[in-house]
Amino acid sequence: MNIGRAIEIMNAADIVDVSYQGEKIIIQNVDEKTKKARIYTKAKPDYELEVDVYQLIEEI
Structure with a gap:
């Protein structure tokens, strides 16, 4: 995962x-x-x- 997406997820209402x-x-x-x-x-x-952000996986 990239930094930008991790921040979006962290701040997401959903x-x-x-x-x-x-x-x-x-x-x-x-x-x-x-x-x-x-x-x-x-x-x-x-x-x-x-952990390093790149180790996180968004499950779709």
Whole structure:
């Protein structure tokens, strides 16, 4: 995924399905400088990760 799309999804009013390593996630924050996203899984909302945006997959 690219930075622009990650930011759009993060700010979207509608739910957009995104996954990271096969798990559905929520994008909490995107850092344009480092190209990293702060995410958490729907299954474990207390477990946050910082990952490269390009590793996120939008499920269509």
